[in-house]
Amino acid sequence: MFLATVAGGLSSLAWGRGVWGHVSSSLPSVPLIPSGGWRIYTVADHMPTFDPATWKLEVGGLVEQPMTLDYAALRALPVTHEIRTFHCVTGWTVNNVRWTGVRLSDLFEHVRPQFDAQGVRFTSAEIPYVDYLTLRQARLSDVLLAYEMDGKPLPREHGAPVRLVMPEMYGYKSVKWVSRVDLVPQAEDGYWEQLGYDRDAWVGRSNGY
């Protein structure tokens, strides 16, 4: 029985996720327990705190018109919505997350990237987390700076007040607690890429999947 249990457990590496998907979607969701839900991944000792009175978002680098937005100014920009499934590279997903925020391509129209800018750097208030997209990727119409999740202001552990949402890529690209957006000559390796993850983190087509 020992060997059978071990063998069954190991074989679940092949079928576990699919079966769990069916089980968890048929169970009622229990508060506090992330059944088919979020896990909170952080890298620093402290989770950033959000104070609407002092918070600022800098948009700069290789742009014609740098901007500094406070929370009200961010919320005053044209609003967009996306309902997308969030994929973590470690294997969990959250279905149909409702994001509300600002389309990055709209933001770029305000700041006007210079010709030599080919990459965008997103700096988190959670130091030293940082990640990059190419300008082309960042301009895809479903890439947002999101300040609402499922109809409510972004909770602290999800990156309050604003996080990047890059739905086509694994979650580590969707930087939380964004404090700076800079146009740079080209995309480089972000926090997880320096630890061996792929820079182009397309869901299902990267990181060994």
Next chain:
Amino acid sequence: MATEPRRYVLRFTRTERTLHWINATCFFFLLATGLVLYLPALSRVVARRELIKTMHFWGGVAWISLLVLVAVLGNTRRLLQTARELETFTHDRFNVGQKINAILSAAFALLFLVSGLLLWFGERNTRFRFASTVTLHDALLYVSLVLLVGHLYLAIIHPATRHALRGMTRGSVREEWARRHYPNWEAAPPEPLEGTTKAAG
């Protein structure tokens, strides 16, 4: 007031007891650190994910290493005998429920180790990354918790069975209790000989 002295029989060797308490201690440590990594509400309170992750990983490595070390250095012969005993589903020194619990706990330890190592090394190399690793690790946790709750109830609360705890702390149990609960168990020598058995172990 001439009360007959209580007679005791040996139920668990020192090696078995040591393994049990290493397992229990490490399980609770891994449960605590693991829950911080797993539950969003706790992760907000503690926040130091990298530190907790390191503690959880090395706690897991220590858990299995200590179990293997004690099993190899301890009374291995008796341990193998116990393992064979566990795999026959008859009611003798243990009942069938206890045997299933013990086998599952041992198998889960190995599966926890494998899935945990895959999570750790998968973070560093895509070759070790499987979409279902985290599912397996979580599922093991859920089933283990169910087993643990039942185990704690029977070992600490339920009046008829909680005397068994003495077997796991001191090695021996009352002979009349053993006769009543495990009539088919050919009980080992009573207490005076226990010291000899221990020394042999």
